[in-house]
Amino acid sequence: MYQSASYAAAQRRSRRLKLLLPAALALVLVAIGLFVSQPFWHDPPRPTAEPILPASTRIPGTAPELPWPSTGQAAVSIEGLGDLGNFGSPTPVAIGSVAKVMTAYVVLTDHPLGVGESGPSLTVSAAQAAAYPAEKARGESLIRVAAGAQFTQRQALQAVMLPSANNMARILAAWDAGSVAAFVDKMNAMATGLGMVNTRYTDPAGLAPDTVSTAVDQVILTRKAMALPAFAEIVAQSKATVPVEGTITNYNDLLGRDGVVGVKTGSTDEAGGCFTFAAVVKVGTTSLLVVGAVLGQPGAHTPEQLRAVFRATTPLVRSAAAALGVHTVVTAGQEVADVRGPLDTGTTTLRAARDVEVIGWPGLEVRLDTEIPPVPRQLSAGAEHGRVTATVGEQPPVGGPLHTGDQLEPPGVWDRLTRR
Numbered sequence: 001m002y003q004s005a006s007y008a009a010a011q012r013r014s015r016r017l018k019l020l021l022p023a024a025l026a027l028v029l030v031a032i033g034l035f036v037s038q039p040f041w042h043d044p045p046r047p048t049a050e051p052i053l054p055a056s057t058r059i060p061g062t063a064p065e066l067p068w069p070s071t072g073q074a075a076v077s078i079e080g081l082g083d084l085g086n087f088g089s090p091t092p093v094a095i096g097s098v099a100k101v102m103t104a105y106v107v108l109t110d111h112p113l114g115v116g117e118s119g120p121s122l123t124v125s126a127a128q129a130a131a132y133p134a135e136k137a138r139g140e141s142l143i144r145v146a147a148g149a150q151f152t153q154r155q156a157l158q159a160v161m162l163p164s165a166n167n168m169a170r171i172l173a174a175w176d177a178g179s180v181a182a183f184v185d186k187m188n189a190m191a192t193g194l195g196m197v198n199t200r201y202t203d204p205a206g207l208a209p210d211t212v213s214t215a216v217d218q219v220i221l222t223r224k225a226m227a228l229p230a231f232a233e234i235v236a237q238s239k240a241t242v243p244v245e246g247t248i249t250n251y252n253d254l255l256g257r258d259g260v261v262g263v264k265t266g267s268t269d270e271a272g273g274c275f276t277f278a279a280v281v282k283v284g285t286t287s288l289l290v291v292g293a294v295l296g297q298p299g300a301h302t303p304e305q306l307r308a309v310f311r312a313t314t315p316l317v318r319s320a321a322a323a324l325g326v327h328t329v330v331t332a333g334q335e336v337a338d339v340r341g342p343l344d345t346g347t348t349t350l351r352a353a354r355d356v357e358v359i360g361w362p363g364l365e366v367r368l369d370t371e372i373p374p375v376p377r378q379l380s381a382g383a384e385h386g387r388v389t390a391t392v393g394e395q396p397p398v399g400g401p402l403h404t405g406d407q408l409e410p411p412g413v414w415d416r417l418t419r420r
Contacts, residue, residue, distance in 0.1 A: 045342045047375040047408060049350065053336050053368050053388065057329055061362025064323035069312035072272065072296025073215035076320050079223060079289035081360055081393040084320055092198045092212035093296055096266030097141065097164045098274045099206030101218070102187050104157050104234075105225045107176050109190070111153055113230035119153030122175040132167060140166045140207065143245040151243055154230070158240040161264060162250040166205035173204040180204060194220055209270035218293040222263055222276045226289065235262030235278075254310055258317045259290075265306055273297035273305030275313055281321040283359050290320045323361040329368070329390050330356035336370055336388050336402055339379075348379065349405040350386055356399050358392045367391040372402070379408040 066085055068074050073088030113119045129147040136142060143165040151159070151168075156175075159168040173183035180203070187201040196217040202208045225231045238250050252275075254260040259279040266274035274297070279290045294312050299305030330336070330352045337350040350372065358366055372386035379385060382403050389399030 046377060047339050047341045047379075049337045049339045049372045049375050049386075051337045051370040051372065053330070053370060056365055056367050059327045059329065059358070059360050059362050059364045059366060063363030064319065064361050066319050066323075067315040069294060069297065071298060072294065072312075074292065074294045074312070074316065075215040075219045076290065076292040076316055077219050077223065078320065078324065078393075079226075079291055080395045081288070082364065083219075084323065084361070086216050088215065088296075090198060090214055090216065092200065092214055094209045094268060094271035095206060095211060095213045095218065095295060096268040096271035096274050097166075097206045098213070098218060098264050098266035098271075098276055098293070098295075099201060099204070099211050100160050100164065100169055100266075101221055101225055101264050101276060102190065102201060103169050103173060103183075103204040104161055104231055105221065105228070106183070106186050106190055107153070107157065107172055108225075108228050108231055110176055110186075112228075113154060115229045115233055117154070117230070121150045121152055122156060122171065124149045124151070124171060128167070128171050128174075135167055140205075142167045143242065143248060145171070146244050149243045154234070155240070155242045157230075157234050158237065159242050159245070159248060161234050162237060162240055163248045164251055164265065165248075166207055169205040170203075191217070191221075194224060196220055206266055206271075207268065209268065213295075215293040215295050218276050218295070219291055222278060222293065223291050226263065226278050226291065232262065232278075235264065251306070253306070254313060254317075258314065259321070260317065265309070267299070267302040267305040267309075271296065273299055273307075273309030275306075275309040277313055277317065279317045279321070281324060283324045284326055286359055288324065288359070290317060292316055292320070324359060325361070326357050326359055327362075328355045328357050329366050330388055330400075335405075337372055337386070339375055339404070339408060341408055342377065347406075348381075348408045350402040351405060352388055352400060353384070353403045354400045356388060356390050358390050358398060359395075360392050364392060369397070369399075370402075375408075377408075379404045381405065381407040 068087035075086035076084040124145045126147040129145050141164045143159050156168055156172045159165040170180055173180045177183035177186055184201055191199045199213040199217045202211045240248050251265045259281055262278045263276045274295045276293045281288050281290055294309050297308035297312055299308050332354045334352045335349050339348045369389045384401045386402040387399055389397040391397040
C-alpha cells in the first residue's frame with residue numbers, strides 16, 4: 001500500500017513535468033530566437049566608401065623656364081590657369097603709356113560699351129584744343145584735335161589705345177570725372193581695389209615719371225581689362241578712323257603675330273620700352289589667353305625702345321604657348337575609392353571609367369575631388385557609381401564616372417546570424 005501511494009505521487013510529478021517541459025522549451029526557443037534574429041529586426045548598415053585619391057596632385061614633368069629678358073621686369077599668366085612666373089625686382093618703375101590701360105579700364109567701368117557700340121559723345125573744349133601746340137613741342141604722342149570736335153566714347157578710346165594719344169587721355173579723363181585730378185584719384189582707387197599694391201598713378205597718360213607700377217601689377221590689370229569685350233575689341237584693331245586726325249594706326253607691331261590680340265605699348269626716357277600683351281593660344285580645341293607685361297627695356301628713343309620690348313616679348317609668348325599641353329592626371333582603371341560591405345561581408349573598388357585630362361604645364365597643381373553618393377547594399381560589377389573631377393586654377397572642373405570592380409552583394413542569412 002505504501003508503494004502504491006509512492007507510485008501515484010511519482011506519476012503525478014511526471015505528468016506535471018510533461019506539462020511544464022514544452023512550455024519551458026518554448027520559452028527557451030523564443031529567447032534564442034529573439035537573440036539570433038536581432039539583425040533581422042533592422043536593415044544592416046550600408047556599405048562604406050573610402051576615397052584614396054590625394055586632395056591634389058601636380059602635372060608631372062619639369063616646370064617650364066621662360067626666356068626672361070636680361071633687364072627690366074616681366075610677368076606672364078595664363079587666364080584661368082595661373083601665373084607662369086615673373087622676372088626682375090618688384091620695385092615700382094615708370095611705365096609710360098602702359099598707364100593708359102587703366103585709363104581705358106576706368107572709363108569703360110564707368111561707361112560700359114557693348115561690342116560695336118559707339119557710346120556717348122564728348123566735345124573737345126577750346127582750352128583742350130589750344131593746349132595742342134605746347135604738347136607737341138614737348139614731343140608728346142598726340143592726335144590733332146579742334147575746338148568743338150565731337151568724338152564718340154569709342155573713338156576717344158581708340159585714340160588713346162592705338163596711337164597712344166596723351167591729349168585724348170586727358171580729354172577723356174576730364175569727361176569722365178570732371179577733372180584730370182579727380183580721374184587720377186579714380187585710377188588709384190581702382191588699382192587698390194584690384195590688389196595692385198605696387199602701383200601709383202599721377203596722370204592718365206603715363207607721361208609723368210612718378211606714374212609707377214610693376215609687371216606683376218600690370219598683368220593683374222590687363223587680365224581684368226581684357227575681360228571687357230569693348231576693350232578687347234579696341235586693342236585688337238590695327239587701324240581706326242577718328243575726327244580731325246582721320247586714320248590712326250596701332251603702335252603694337254606684334255598685333256596678329258603669334259596669336260597676339262593686344263594690348264598697349266609705352267615708352268619714355270624714364271620707363272624705357274614697355275608693353276603689356278595678350279595672345280590667344282590653342283591647345284587642342286581649347287583657346288586660352290596668355291597675358292603678360294614687359295617693362296624697362298633699353299633704348300635711346302621710342303622706336304628703339306619699342307623694338308627692344310617687342311624682341312623681349314616674342315619669345316615669352318612662344319614659350320608660354322609651348323609650355324601648355326593636355327595632361328592625364330587620373331588614368332582609366334585607376335582605383336579611386338575602396339568600398340566595404342556591411343558586416344565585413346564583401347569589398348569592391350570604384351575605379352575611373354576613363355582618363356581625366358587637364359590643360360596646363362608640368363608642375364601645375366591640380367585639385368582632385370571624388371563625388372560618391374550613398375552606396376547601395378548591392379552593386380553589380382562594372383556599375384557606374386560616383387564621379388572623379390580635376391580642377392586647375394579657375395577653370396571649370398573636368399572629370400568622368402566611376403565604375404565598380406567586383407560585384408558587391410548584401411549579407412546573406414548566415415552572415416546576418418553569425419556576424420555582428
